[in-house]
Amino acid sequence: MEQGAWERFSRTRNRYRREVKLLQGRFPQLQNIQQKLVDSRSSSYIVETPIVYNSSLDDITPDSVIRLILVADNPGRREQLAENRRYLVGPSGKIAAKFFRDNPSLKIDFHKNVIILNKTPIHTPRTAELSELCRLGGAALETAFYQSQRLMAGLLLEFHRALSGEKSKSIPVWITGYSGMKKGGVFEAYTEELKRIYTGTGLEKSVFLYRHFSMNQFTIDLKQQAAPDESIPQTLGRIGTAYREKYLWHKNKLHGIIK
DSSP, rough: OHHHHHHHHHHHHHHHHHHHHHHHHHOOOOOHHHHHHHTTTTSSSOOOSSSOOOGGGGGGTTOOOOEEEEEESSOOOTSSSSTOEEEEEEHHHHHHHHHHHHHHHGGOTTSSEEEEEEOOOOOSGHHHHHHHHHHHHHHHHHHHHHHHHHHHHHHHHHHHHHHOOOOOOOEEEEEOOOOGGGGOOOOOOOOHHHHHTTTTSSSGEEEEEESSGGHHHHHHHHHHHHHHTTOOHHHHHHHHHHHHHHHHHOHHHHHHHOO
């Protein structure tokens, strides 16, 4: 990693860590609300980390080679464990790691060449339960949840800029789980903020949308849409572009904002 890129990455990482601490400090009651939500389920567990900073970013050094930014939804049961505090370490993460192992043409090691962000750092057992969490927490928590999405969108752009650099080609961003990003979806605020801050940056065309890795949705969609005359990278590019144009920037609008 070039010195300038490393410095920008480090500043963004520090800001990310700091913002998570600030958010947690504003809602000391959040853990109790999350525990109430967990206890209402058939399989209960102890909430250990209400708002999760992805500590795997602390493993990145100036010698690290980052080839992809992957965006998931929010920390689940395994991600919030004090012994983890990392994103995509559960079943979805294992599926993602296997996908990259099975497709060496991508030249991406999931554990070495990928940094992972979420659309919000706020934990719930399942992503769909974020709405229920906001209901239990009231208007203040709901506002904080929307703010956290805008924060994470901004951090994505900062990391994207830092790791792309001024002289090198922009690294790709894969945003998985586009269904929640639709209008009225739980991550609509994230979508709207992405549109606002990315438009005109020149990085829009290196953002791609896909289905979740969970339940093999990503791989199933890839196989269903594969064309016999395409390589895996080509198919991924085509699919990710189509979803981007559907949910973020229509190609006609995109053509008008990219020089």
